[in-house]
Each structure stands twice: as structure tokens, then as C-alpha cells.
Amino acid sequence: MADLPAGLGVVEPQFARVCEGGLDLECGRRLESVTVAYERYGHLNAARDNVILVCHALSGGAHAAGRHAGAHKPGWWDVMIGPGKAFDTDRYCVVCSNVLGSCYGTTGPASPDPATGRPFGRRFPVVTVGDMVNVQKSLMDHLGVSRLHAVAGGSLGGMQALQWAAAFPGAVRSVIALATTHRHSPQQIAFNEIARRAVMSDPHWRGGDYYDGERPRAGLALARMLGHITYLSDRGMERKFGRRLRGDALRFDISGEFEVESYLEHQGRSFVDRFDANSLLYLSRALDYFDLAAGGRALADVFRDTDAAFLLLTFSSDWLYPPYQLEAVAAAAQSAGRPVVYREMASEYGHDAFLLEHEAQEPVIRAFLGNPTRYNPLRHSGPEAPSRCHAPIGDRGGLASPSACS
Amino acid sequence: MADLPAGLGVVEPQFARVCEGGLDLECGRRLESVTVAYERYGHLNAARDNVILVCHALSGGAHAAGRHAGAHKPGWWDVMIGPGKAFDTDRYCVVCSNVLGSCYGTTGPASPDPATGRPFGRRFPVVTVGDMVNVQKSLMDHLGVSRLHAVAGGSLGGMQALQWAAAFPGAVRSVIALATTHRHSPQQIAFNEIARRAVMSDPHWRGGDYYDGERPRAGLALARMLGHITYLSDRGMERKFGRRLRGDALRFDISGEFEVESYLEHQGRSFVDRFDANSLLYLSRALDYFDLAAGGRALADVFRDTDAAFLLLTFSSDWLYPPYQLEAVAAAAQSAGRPVVYREMASEYGHDAFLLEHEAQEPVIRAFLGNPTRYNPLRHSGPEAPSRCHAPIGDRGGLASPSACS
Numbered sequence: 099m100a101d102l103p104a105g106l107g108v109v110e111p112q113f114a115r116v117c118e119g120g121l122d123l124e125c126g127r128r129l130e131s132v133t134v135a136y137e138r139y140g141h142l143n144a145a146r147d148n149v150i151l152v153c154h155a156l157s158g159g160a161h162a163a164g165r166h167a168g169a170h171k172p173g174w175w176d177v178m179i180g181p182g183k184a185f186d187t188d189r190y191c192v193v194c195s196n197v198l199g200s201c202y203g204t205t206g207p208a209s210p211d212p213a214t215g216r217p218f219g220r221r222f223p224v225v226t227v228g229d230m231v232n233v234q235k236s237l238m239d240h241l242g243v244s245r246l247h248a249v250a251g252g253s254l255g256g257m258q259a260l261q262w263a264a265a266f267p268g269a270v271r272s273v274i275a276l277a278t279t280h281r282h283s284p285q286q287i288a289f290n291e292i293a294r295r296a297v298m299s300d301p302h303w304r305g306g307d308y309y310d311g312e313r314p315r316a317g318l319a320l321a322r323m324l325g326h327i328t329y330l331s332d333r334g335m336e337r338k339f340g341r342r343l344r345g346d347a348l349r350f351d352i353s354g355e356f357e358v359e360s361y362l363e364h365q366g367r368s369f370v371d372r373f374d375a376n377s378l379l380y381l382s383r384a385l386d387y388f389d390l391a392a393g394g395r396a397l398a399d400v401f402r403d404t405d406a407a408f409l410l411l412t413f414s415s416d417w418l419y420p421p422y423q424l425e426a427v428a429a430a431a432q433s434a435g436r437p438v439v440y441r442e443m444a445s446e447y448g449h450d451a452f453l454l455e456h457e458a459q460e461p462v463i464r465a466f467l468g469n470p471t472r473y474n475p476l477r478h479s480g481p482e483a484p485s486r487c488h489a490p491i492g493d494r495g496g497l498a499s500p501s502a503c504s
Numbered sequence: 505m506a507d508l509p510a511g512l513g514v515v516e517p518q519f520a521r522v523c524e525g526g527l528d529l530e531c532g533r534r535l536e537s538v539t540v541a542y543e544r545y546g547h548l549n550a551a552r553d554n555v556i557l558v559c560h561a562l563s564g565g566a567h568a569a570g571r572h573a574g575a576h577k578p579g580w581w582d583v584m585i586g587p588g589k590a591f592d593t594d595r596y597c598v599v600c601s602n603v604l605g606s607c608y609g610t611t612g613p614a615s616p617d618p619a620t621g622r623p624f625g626r627r628f629p630v631v632t633v634g635d636m637v638n639v640q641k642s643l644m645d646h647l648g649v650s651r652l653h654a655v656a657g658g659s660l661g662g663m664q665a666l667q668w669a670a671a672f673p674g675a676v677r678s679v680i681a682l683a684t685t686h687r688h689s690p691q692q693i694a695f696n697e698i699a700r701r702a703v704m705s706d707p708h709w710r711g712g713d714y715y716d717g718e719r720p721r722a723g724l725a726l727a728r729m730l731g732h733i734t735y736l737s738d739r740g741m742e743r744k745f746g747r748r749l750r751g752d753a754l755r756f757d758i759s760g761e762f763e764v765e766s767y768l769e770h771q772g773r774s775f776v777d778r779f780d781a782n783s784l785l786y787l788s789r790a791l792d793y794f795d796l797a798a799g800g801r802a803l804a805d806v807f808r809d810t811d812a813a814f815l816l817l818t819f820s821s822d823w824l825y826p827p828y829q830l831e832a833v834a835a836a837a838q839s840a841g842r843p844v845v846y847r848e849m850a851s852e853y854g855h856d857a858f859l860l861e862h863e864a865q866e867p868v869i870r871a872f873l874g875n876p877t878r879y880n881p882l883r884h885s886g887p888e889a890p891s892r893c894h895a896p897i898g899d900r901g902g903l904a905s906p907s908a909c910s
Contacts, residue, residue: 125756139847164837224756284764285742288733291765292726294758299722316705320698324730327694332826335690341795349532350630350792352700352785358690359697379758386762387754389747417823420738 099371105172105180106139106187109164111203116236124387127223130212134237135160135203136195139179140187142243143285147271149243150185150467151249152194153235153258156325156381157373158200162194163187166313176399184460187290190247190467195237196470197258199381201374204233208309208374218376220306225380227388229252231261235269248467251275252452253419254381257388260427264390267404272470274463277452279423280397280430286418289328290382293321297375306376318375321365326365331415331448397430407437407470413451437471511578511586512545512593513869515570517609519654522642530793533629536618540643541609543568546593548649552772553677555649556591556873557640558600559664562731562787565608565780569593569813570598583862590866593738596653596873601643603636603664605787608779610639610820614715614780626784631786633660633794637667641675651675654873658682658858659825660787663794666833670796671899673810678876680869682817684831686803686836692824694787695734699727703781724781725772732771737821737854788858803836813843813876819857820850836839 117132137160142149151161152175163179165172171192179185185192196204207222238246249262249270255279263273273388279286300317304310330338339358349355354363391397401408408431413422421442428440443458445451452459466473523538543566548555552761558568558581569585571578579600585591591598602610605628615627625773642738645650654669655676662684668676696716706723736744755761759767807814814837818827827848834846849864851857858865872879 201579220758224758242903281747283738284745284747284762285733285738286735287747287762288729288741288764288768291759291762291768292730293735295726296705298759299702299726300705320701320705323694323701324698327691327698330691332689332691332823335694339690341693346858350793351604352626352789353631353697355702356690356693356697358694362694364699383758387756417738 105176106164106392108167109137109161109173110166111160112136112138113203114237114240116233116240118236121229121232121236122224123229125224125227129205131225132205132233132236133197133203133209134195134205134233136193136237137161137163137173138191138193138388139163140189142191142192142241144241147245147247148190149238149241149246150190150192150224150248151238151246151251151262152179152185152192153234153249153255154194154197155251155253155255156378156385157369158255159200160194160196160204161202163192174453178460178463179274184456184463185250185467186226186464189486192473193237193241195234197254197384198233199225199230199377200375207306208372209446214476217307217309218414219309220376222376222380224383224387226384227261228265229259230384231265234258234262235266238269244269246270248272248274248470250276250463251278253274253278253449254385255384256452257425260390261388263404263406263408264400267406270404270406272407272409272466274409274411274466275424275427276459277413277416277419277424277449279388279419280400280427281387281392281423283423287386289324290386290419293324293382294379296324297379300375301384303375306379309377313370314375314433315370317372318373318378319363321378322369322373323362323366328418328466329449331417333415334446334448334450369404397426398434401431401434401436404436407473408439409463409466409470410440411445411452411462412440412442413455414442414450415446416449416451418449437467437473439473511582512570515543515545515567515579516572517566518542518544519609520643520646522639522646524642527635527638527642528599528604529629529635530632532632535611535629536782538611538639538642539609539615539716540601540611540639542599542643543567543569543579545569545598546596548597548647552649553651553653554596555644555647555652556596556598556654556656557644557652557668558585559589559640559655559661560600560603562784562791563775564661565606566600566602566610567608569598577685580859584866584869585616585620590862590869591656592870593874595797599643601640603637603660603787605631605783605790607783610628610778613712613782613786620776623713623715625715626782628782628786630793632790633667634662634671636790637664637671640664641672642677651677654678654680654876656680656682656869657684659855660791662830662858663791666796666882669792669807669810669812669814673812676810676812678813678815678872680815680817680872681833682865683819683822683825683830683855685794685825686806686833687798687829688792688794689829691791692819695730695824696792699730700785700789702726702730703785706781712785714781719776720781721776724776724779725769727784728775728779729768729772732768734824735855736757737823737852739821740852740854740856743852799807803832804840806839807840807842810842813872813879813902814845815869815872815876815879816846817858817868818846818848819853819855819861820848821852822855823858824855843879845872845879 256275297317300314303314569579662681706720735850
């Protein structure tokens with residue numbers, strides 16, 4: 099381990115059978131057996147109250163930090179998790195588990211269907227963020243943890259964090275949600291529908307039963323390319339690519355002439371080597387179904403029973419999960435009497451900012467985790483001045499005006 | 505015609521052979537023969553100086569106004585063109601021609617290649633907005649018109665309008681460009697690349713030689729569905745669809761559950777019945793290549809030689825062609841000494857606003873056409889208060905502050 103940079107070093111995936119007796123899903127169907135892949139960094143204290151559950155986004159997995167033996171790349175949030183980092187493993191026991199429906203070790207459409215012994219494919223039941231969180235709760239029971247110090251995540255991970263507070267109001271001391279929403283909008287649903295149709299239009303998809311043959315690579319790559327446009331911002335793309343060409347001069351070809359096109363092609367191609375097309379269908383659908391205020395329920399009522407404190411972070415150029423969405427969550431949780439800190443951070447990275455702006459996030463998250471109910475961003479200013487932020491209700495008795503923090 | 509509403513009544517498409525001796529294209533190749541489909545509304549005056557050339561967007565055609573015999577639907581800009589309308593055919597002779605590369609009567613990839621007698625398909629040369637405008641210029645020569653009273657259009661049509669002023673600086677008295685840009689951004693290129701790949705990934709595309717068999721319907725529909733997301737705004741979609749379901753209750757299906765999904769599916773399906781997949785490839789590529797400031801040329805220099813006046817209209821929620829793009833054109837044309845009126849109109853319709861906000865556009869366009877070099881929006885206020893606008897340089901000597909017009 100001498101050649102590894104300071105950090106967690108080599109980590110190992112773990113697996114657990116959870117949901118004993120089967121898992122009843124929101125769609126009305128049932129999974130008889132659920133396996134969860136997870137990783138754990140840092141030590142569980144004697145009181146078992148120092149666990150931070152980190153939740154991953156659509157294409158992530160349980161490998162959030164450290165390195166697997168022989169791997170070059172660390173986990174997806176390694177910059178944030180480790181000794182002395184924002185999620186400080188000298189202090190907290192950080193757990194990250196792969197979500198239900200994914201393809202990185204937890205039960206999903208590529209897993210064998212116990213009824214046939216062959217991969218579920220499209221016979222896998224439609225799963226929701228609520229189902230994912232039920233599986234995580236079962237994993238926490240398995241680990242003997244009854245209350246989380248925090249649950250944290252961005253995008254789909256942020257939905258899981260919010261869902262924890264809604265579904266298990268007494269089991270969460272604090273919620274950290276980044277670049278996410280309480281409810282998928284029609285535009286968000288629409289982009290996902292295009293991605294799904296790209297996969298399902300690929301003749302190699304074959305109704306989802308492609309595991310014994312060629313995979314729907316072109317369709318999955320196309321879906322991912324579209325995803326990447328929505329993860330970046332207009333200005334960020336201008337800065338990163340401009341109109342630069344792949345070659346020295348214009349070739350006047352119908353496709354693949356600009357650098358931005360090469361970038362997307364590369365992203366699409368590398369994604370199909372690591373992700374299952376059916377998982378993209380199921381996880382994107384879980385995003386679409388997510389609606390904490392379903393059935394006309396007032397969003398504030400969703401947070402009425404929890405005693406959690408909330409840290410909600412958005413990014414100015416994120417147009418896939420625009421700041422107004424988490425701002426609505428902030429207002430609702432605050433009107434339910436919860437301590438809430440909402441910050442819109444200035445960034446050109448678009449939706450990707452939640453993974454890239456770690457320097458700006460780190461001091462905010464670290465300070466919040468240290469004392470979730472009393473954290474005040476007006477006293478703990480990060481390197482990045484937020485364009486809008488709200489102080490916790492306990493400190494100011496209401497939403498701070500935007501100009502108070504900029 | 506008694507059953508037709510007041511307007512132009514029945515109109516007929518016309519065709520002209522233009523570019524005698526062949527058309528040299530920007531890509532270095534050559535078309536030996538070009539046919540243009542066009543329509544004409546109103547009468548050419550004796551001085552031949554009352555022509556307004558209207559330019560269509562990606563999926564439009566020469567049929568801009570009136571009705572074809574037996575048709576239910578009028579032309580695509582019928583609300584704006586006709587007796588007493590914004591483009592007043594009692595006063596002006598309005599001409600609209602189908603662009604080079606399209607599939608509505610003008611030479612394009614579905615046209616027979618003289619060398620083989622079979623459709624060009626992918627053997628059709630890559631065409632640019634410059635090439636399209638050269639064809640339009642040849643059509644104007646054919647009609648005996650040496651100077652246009654105005655050239656007007658939105659989106660791809662707006663690029664043609666700007667290109668006219670750049671390529672034929674003495675041939676245009678005024679330019680009306682809506683919801684467009686002087687240069688496709690990497691984000692705009694990226695969306696087009698996804699659309700093209702959707703088409704080309706369809707096994708029925710067959711390298712572009714599908715004309716004697718099944719067409720790449722699924723790929724073209726997918727491309728169009730994506731297009732429609734970019735034509736609407738987040739807020740507009742929220743208002744139009746929300747999270748409403750197609751059926752009475754959640755079915756928990758992987759696709760096609762929400763109204764927004766049905767809408768997109770319908771748009772995709774109806775598009776493939778009326779548009780040629782190869783034309784989508786070529787026209788989207790022409791958009792991508794459009795760059796009036798190519799090769800490091802200052803944008804102001806592009807407008808140095810023209811004596812045209814400019815009316816540039818953008819829409820607040822248009823994120824496909826964001827207002828900052830035409831605002832840059834306004835600043836450049838103004839610094840080149842041209843009379844410029846720039847307005848950002850408040851609208852929730854996104855990019856579609858240029859086709860839908862006709863009531864707000866009409867008084868502005870009508871007044872501008874009446875006296876292009878002296879039109880002042882501060883004196884002619886439309887029903888829709890602009891959130892930002894600039895007065896013509898001749899009236900105010902500089903850009904008006906945004907607050908002066910709101």
C-alpha cells in the first residue's frame with residue numbers, strides 16, 4: 099500500500115442478504131430475496147450512532163472511496179470520504195450500498211431470477227426510490243444501526259436521502275441532499291424517456307433478454323451521451339469544447355467533426371463497458387416515479403414527523419436539477435419546523451458540480467456534520483460564496499435574504 | 505373558398521430551376537442542378553422593392569401561409585402572413601422557399617442524383633446555411649428582385665436572415681431574426697449529434713439508402729422527440745403536463761406512463777410521416793456548421809458592409825437558443841454602426857415561442873417593417889412588455905439599459 103496516496107487505501111466490497119422473508123415493493127410485486135453490495139469505511143463506535151450512509155447516483159455503486167486491489171481509480175466520492183476529509187472516517191463510519199435495480203452487486207435485472215435461474219431482464223419488477231431505501235434500512239438493521247448520523251447523496255442519491263427522512267423519520271439525525279429534487283418534473287421524465295427508448299430501440303435489446311448474446315451497445319451509448327449533455331452546462335461546454343474540431347480543418351462530414359462530439363462518443367462507449375442497459379431503464383424509471391408530494395400531499399407534511407436537520411446544496415448552472423427544486427424542499431422542511439440550511443453554490447459545472455465542486459462543499463458539509471442542528475453558514479463561510487443561502491430556522495427564525503450571504 | 509377563414513385562401517407551390525451552370529458549395533463539392541420549391545403571397549410592386557423573404561426552420565417548408573387545396577391546416581406562419589397581418593400581403597410580396605437539403609420540393613438527399621437516377625442519400629454533399637442562402641439569392645435573381653425589403657425567420661430561418669446580411673450586404677434593407685444565433689454552441693451541436701446518431705443507429709437507415717424499403721422510423725422519431733424537449737421550457741412543460749398520467753392510476757411500467765411521454769411519442773410518430781431522415785441529418789449539420797465569426801473574424805466586421813437595419817427577437821425561456829446569443833449579434837451589429845433593435849420577450853413557450861408568441865411579435869414586426877431604420881420600441885410598445893430591449897442606435901446612441909424598457 100506504500101504506492102497509494104494518503105486515504106483509505108485498499109477497500110473491499112461486502113455483500114449481505116437482507117429483507118429476510120422477502121421485500122414487498124411499491125409496485126405491488128415482491129422480491130423473495132435481496133442481496134446488497136456495500137462498502138464500509140471507518141469504525142462503528144460503541145454507541146453505533148456515528149454512521150453516515152452515502153447514497154450513489156444513477157450510474158454509481160457501493161465503491162464510494164478507497165481503491166479496490168489493483169485498481170487505478172478510487173471510488174466515485176473518494177475526494178470527500180476518508181481520514182480528515184469532509185466525511186471524516188477518523189470520526190464517522192461511512193457506509194455506501196449499491197441500490198436495488200443496479201448492476202454492481204445488489205439485486206437487479208441482470209441478477210438470476212430464482213424462478214428460472216436466468217437473468218430477470220424485463221421480468222424484474224419496477225422499483226422505486228422508496229424500495230431502494232427500504233433495502234438500505236434492512237442493511238442498517240443487519241449492521242445493528244438504528245439511527246444514522248447522516249444520510250447523504252446527490253441526484254438519485256439525494257432523493258434517497260430525502261426519502262429516508264420521509265419514510266423513517268426517527269432514524270436519521272441529518273440529511274445532506276445535493277443537486278436533486280423531491281419530484282421529477284416532466285422535463286426530467288422526458289429526457290429519461292428518450293434514454294430508455296434509445297436502449298429499447300436497439301435491436302440487440304431483444305425485450306431485455308440480451309444477456310446470452312450481443313448487448314444493446316449503440317442504444318445504451320446513445321442514452322449515456324444524452325445524459326452527459328444534461329450533466330454539463332451550456333457555458334461549461336463552451337469553455338471546455340467551444341467549436342474546436344477533432345482534426346486540423348473542417349472535413350464537412352455529417353457527424354463526428356467537433357471535439358464535443360468525440361467527447362460524447364467516448365463517454366457513451368466507455369459507459370457500455372461498465373453498465374447494464376436494463377439497469378439504466380429501471381433506475382431512470384425510479385427517478386421518474388419519485389414524488390414525495392404524491393397524491394396531493396403537502397411537501398411540508400412529509401417532513402412533519404422527522405427530527406432531522408437538513409443541508410440542501412444546489413449549483414447555479416445545474417439545469418437538469420435546477421436550484422428551485424431543492425429550494426422548494428428547503429421551504430417545506432423549514433415550514434415543518436426543521437433546521438434547514440439551503441445553499442445555491444456558484445458553479446459552471448452544471449449537474450456534475452455535485453461531484454466536482456468538492457472544495458466548496460467540503461467545509462460546508464464538515465461543519466454541518468459536526469453539529470447538524472446548529473450549523474450556520476453565515477458563520478462558516480466556504481471558499482465559494484453562495485449566490486443564495488438560507489440560515490437554519492433556529493438561528494434566524496426564517497429564510498435569510500439572498501443578499502445576506504453573497 | 506367561402507368556407508375558408510379570412511386570409512390568403514388557397515395557395516399553390518411553385519418550382520424554379522436556379523443556379524444555372526451549377527452551384528459551388530462551401531464544402532468544395534458542386535451540385536449541377538438545383539430545383540427550388542417556393543410560394544409567393546401578395547404582389548410584387550413595379551419597383552420590385554417590396555419583397556420579404558421568409559425563411560423556415562429545420563422542419564418547415566415553402567408553405568408558410570394560406571392553404572393548399574383540400575388541406576385542413578394552413579402554412580406554418582399563417583398567423584403572421586396575409587392581408588393585414590404582420591407580414592402584410594396587401595403591402596408586401598412575401599416569398600418563402602424550401603431550403604437546400606430539405607425534403608419539401610427543393611433539391612435534397614431524397615432527390616434523384618443525376619449521375620445514377622437514384623436518390624442521393626448520403627452521397628448528397630454537406631450543405632451549409634451559406635449554400636442555402638446562395639440558392640435563395642439565385643431564386644431572387646430569377647424573380648427579378650435585386651434588393652429585399654426584408655429577410656425574416658426564426659431558428660434556422662433566423663440564421664439565413666443573418667447570413668443574407670453577411671453574404672449580400674447590399675441586397676437586404678432589413679433583417680428580422682428570431683430565436684437564433686450567429687454560431688452554434690457545443691451544447692447545440694451536441695443535441696444535434698444525438699439526433700443524428702438516433703437516425704443512423706436505426707438498422708433501417710442502411711447508410712442512407714433506405715428509399716426503396718422500410719424507413720428509419722424509430723430513429724427519426726427518437727430524434728424528433730428529443731427535439732421537442734429542447735423546443736419547450738421546463739416551466740412550460742410543468743404547466744402543460746405536470747406529472748399527469750396517461751391512465752387513471754400508476755401502472756408501474758418502464759415507459760409510456762406519463763402524459764409527457766405520450767406527447768413526445770405522438771410528436772415523433774407524426775414527424776416520421778412527413779419528414780425525410782436524411783434531410784434531418786443534413787439540415788441539423790448545416791445548423792452546426794453555422795458560424796458567422798468563423799476563423800477568428802470579429803462579429804462586428806461581418807456586419808460592417810451591410811446597410812441593413814436589424815430587428816432581433818429572443819424569448820426569455822428559450823434555452824435552446826438562449827437570448828445571450830442574439831444579444832451578442834445586437835451588440836456586434838450596433839458597433840458596426842447598424843440600426844439595431846433587440847428585444848427579449850417574456851414567454852414560457854421556450855424555443856417554440858417564435859412560432860407561438862405571434863400576438864406579441866406582430867406589432868413589433870409590423871412597426872419595424874414600416875420604417876426599419878427608424879423604428880423605436882420605446883414608442884411602439886407591444887402587448888407583451890419585453891424584459892430587455894435596446895433602442896436603435898440612431899435614436900439613443902447606444903444600448904438602452906434593460907430597465908428602460910421593462
